[in-house]
Amino acid sequence: MEIRRTPVLLSWICLLLAVFLIPGHCFYLPGVAPADFQKKDPLQVKVNKLTSTKTQLPYSYYSLPFCRPDTIVDSAENLGEVLRGDRIENSPYVFEMREPKMCQIVCKLTPNEKDAKDLKEKIEDEYHVNMILDNLPLVVPIKRLDQDSPTFYQHGYQIGVKSPHSEGKDEKYYIHNHLSFLVRYHKDEQMDVARIVGFEVKPFSVKHEADGKWNGDKTRLSTCDPHARQTVMSNDNPLEVEANKDIIFTYDVDFVESDVKWASRWDTYLLMADDQIHWFSIVNSLMIVLFLSGMVAMIMLRTLYRDISKYNQLETQEEAQEETGWKLVHGDVFRPPTNSDLLCVYVGTGVQFFGMLLVTMMFAVLGFLSPSNRGGLMTAMLLLWVFMGLFAGYSSARLYKMFKGAEWKQIALKTAFLFPAVVFVIFFVLNALIWGEKSSGAVPFTTMFALVFLWFGISVPLVFVGSYLGFKKPAVEDPVKTNKIPRQIPEQAWYMNPIFSMLIGGILPFGAVFIELFFILTSIWLNQFYYIFGFLFLVFIILIVTCAEITIVLCYFQLCSEDYLWWWRSYLTSGSSALYLFLYATFYFFTKLEITKLVSGALYFGYMLIAAYSFFVLTGTIGFYACFWFTRLIYSSVKID
Template identity: 85%
Template sequence: MAIPRSRTLLTWMGMAFVLLAVGGDCFYLPGVAPADFQRKDPLQVKVNKLTSTKTQLPYSYYYLPFCKPDTIVDSAENLGEVLRGDRIENSPYVFEMREPQMCNIVCKMTLTNKGARDLKEKIEDEYRVNMILDNLPLVVPVKRMDQDLNVIYQLGYYVGFKDNFSGTKDGQYFLYNHLSFTVKYHKDPEMDLARIVGFEVTPFSVKHDYEDEWFGNKTRLITCDPHAKQIVVNSANPQEVEANKDIIFTYDVEFKESDVKWASRWDIYLLMADAQIHWFSIVNSLMIVLFLTGMVAMIMLRTLFRDISQYNQLETQEEAQEETGWKLVHGDVFRPPANSDLLCVHVGTGVQFFGMLLVTMIFAALGFLSPSNRGGLMTAMVILWVLMGIFAGYSSARLYKMFKGTEWKKITLTTAFMFPGIIFSIFFILNALIWGQKSSGAVPFTTMFALVLLWFGISVPLVFVGSYMGFKKPVPEDPVKTNKIPRQIPQQAWYMNPVFSILIGGILPFGAVFIELFFILTSIWLNQFYYIFGVLFVVFLILIVTCAEITIVLCYFQLCSEDYLWWWRSYLTSGSSALYLFLYATFYFFTKLEITKPVSGVLYFGYMLAASYSFFVLTGTIGFYACFWFTRLIYSSVKID
């Protein structure tokens, strides 16, 4: 018995969403399934990657000579975490719930020449150490200079610090080898259970000294004595990074009861001072864009109604010939454009990208893609991109058939491989550069193989299914007939020059998103959390409206100038906003980032080039469909013999 095609599609989508929910662990609501700890429950601190905003190259925690547990165990990671460069492993830091500890010795090690060189390099590049306890990232409280009572939180602590005024040529490097942890918990009023709601640390650099001989973890330190309740402070003799010298790693643990409930424990991460959204600026920008687009829509409607009523009142063909404007090109306006195959492919790709972003932002705005689930957002985007392949094939095939194309398999293959191939090529080259730097951010071969499998095994077949359905379905007839001989286009005014009008058309869509773009770039390149997906969704809707209306306006002016080559120009008009996005990314690089290494600069511009190309196909497709709907509407509204 044959299975209906719709049921087969639902089965594919259902399997993919199961993969998304289970393998990607994306559908996570904050406040669900909290971990309850009794007094003697062990707390295992996990270590994550070393990060630096100066290099953008993450490294594994054990890349540096830190204390290791007896057995290093890698935590299971989803696809998004691997792509982000997360490497989560266990550590020798193990606490007992609500059991304070002082001056615990982790280990003693002797620095090798390589270890000292690596530490100095990472201190120079301002690398931070990231740790996790009960899924909470480690933060460092920093007191604000302008406000006495306010404290801001920074993700991770610095590996160490450099003293440039030591009198030596290259300065002295000091290591933070003592960690003073503070674990905040919210106690259950009815039971002897507690839930962790905060994980903070204050790092110190101390050159430890001890009595007599070294007895391992039972050695009594002179610089930090728990028996005398001597808590370590910033020492006048910090631990210098020097080869062939011993370093003793120690830590304290303090537990503090907190009024913060478990469901609200992520608030301090989402409201960090460096990532605060300037609400007034965003709302002001959105209101300006809404006002401008409203005015454009009103002007267009009034102008069009007047034109259509005038054309429909003409009594004779001679009167119609005397008229000028968009009606005169009715015999050429639906003539297939040059390079129509390439346009079909870009439109199909834009539909795929639009569907992925729309569904992702809806789930994120509803709270399913919480920042507390590392990698969940990226996993969702990859899986949804694969699933939206069916819409890419359907859209490109239908447009291709409208252009009287016959080789639907050729257009399907191009749709399935062109855009993903370009993005994958950029990604592969950049990944090779990361691998050459021995960074943990390099995607492993197994993950690369999984991405190729998703592409060839799911996305490509779905593109073929959608293309088959789109090509099989009859396309609507054009509202007017196309002449056999193309009409000559009169000389255009300077402001209707294609390059000028296309560049002008991209300004307004970019203006709708550039404020939000600043915070998105900050979250990506400065290791901040982005969480206001509701605002982002509103900005996305305004971007759609802006792209549609600016394209319709310029398309109308173009047709009034008797220029009927609107197909590609409608796509490029709103798509040119990607050029401004890349220029803004360049401006952001030189004004906000402190990247110094050439490899890091190549990574930045490589990824931003891929992002700009994606933005081009998204906004271009929105503008194209708006202009397509507009031209069919106006030419079906007038009487043409």
């Protein structure tokens, strides 16, 4: 049964499998239909950006002296691809299906001083060439030292290598000018057609020598004879990059039949991480949730139940005048906080983020945002963020009206501009730095205009519509009346200090996600695919529960200490986990990455600052709403004159 024939049914099956059994292994839905190739059908290899984990700055393939086709054609790109720096173009590498070739000459180039310098710099920075065949990225198979371990696949091949024994002026750089391609295909038993299921390469550096005069691609090479293939494979005579010295680019291509079916062809690329680590992450997070759930259950079922029963009985006794604990502050607990407008804005923005992430992960688990759809994840997140502006405006206006606010347009304007403006300024500065490096990762003017249009043309109006609808609704009534004169807050114990409790509150939400965070950072900064969305969805649910429970616990302790200023503290308690996220990102930078350039470091910390800021808004809003529900619940359960 083919997946594409039953997308809806199989989507639900894969959702159940992804969440409960084997997260991340079912995502080929409904996807692009497989391409059937007959023998000798042309196969066009496309080239993508040059990437390096040392600089994080992508460059166009043709920014270096490589062989070019007669006409360079750009492939259609979505918004996510442009933001990621993808530049997909055609190449002179054209195969014929199931027709092996050996020692094919692509072209001969003579780099000048500038070209040779660029090549050496890119080899020094360990840049990789990325290619695509039938939507499959090119990989280099690397055997592990442990023979029992599966083969590791490196994305793209290195432009060249640096001589390990060269230093200073004697440094030697060798270019990989011969590519030995291997195309794996799955043959249809009933029809004489095949589908491509693998695209591998082994790069070599060979100092080619022409056997006679140069005659274009018909030249016979003494170093690359089809009958003496071992000469090329040995790498005994590598080609050093030098100005005004010829570079002859050649390639082999071989075709191997594979048992892997088209629907499973991405498994080879994706099943490189150990699922046991993810399960450990889930178990670790679940232990945190169980611990917090036990504390919340103890508070709700024992302490609170006893408190409420006690308070309700005291109403008929003389002891009612000797109230203590959280009931004592009932006349101040719903007093609007300072900077209430800013709180409304951040809560609305957090709702926008929550909606975006929830819908995105649901689509990802169902398989609509698989890695085969390049840029799809980022495009979906941007569009969902824009359309979730409706809920942001609604949430901020509802809270604003509860605080007796009257200018709903003002709160809508702040909600529409505060967070996006901060992110846009950081993004614009980083883009200027990338543009200064002449990297393909710099967002073009047209794309920047499209982003501004999405913001001003769609998001802002939707925020205003949401605010209008939210403000029209009746204001949320407080369960108890608020006194006109604020009550004085008694001196608090050291462990109830706001900064201390907020820092403590952020540890557990971060602890629930930090293992999964490692895989996310690896996929972003080390050019690996992130695909286990089932695990990520579970971790997201655990994060929600953890943020809610730790905020409720600390809020209860705060109210019992007769401190009624819980509004902002509830937001900052769980939101402080963003601080730990940024600290972990800093630790990751110095321990896992090899970035040395200033622009690359600024790029990393700039984007991680945006990520931490977004995480703060998300987790803070979850904690706020949990505490909001909790306080309304307990104060509506007691009798108050």
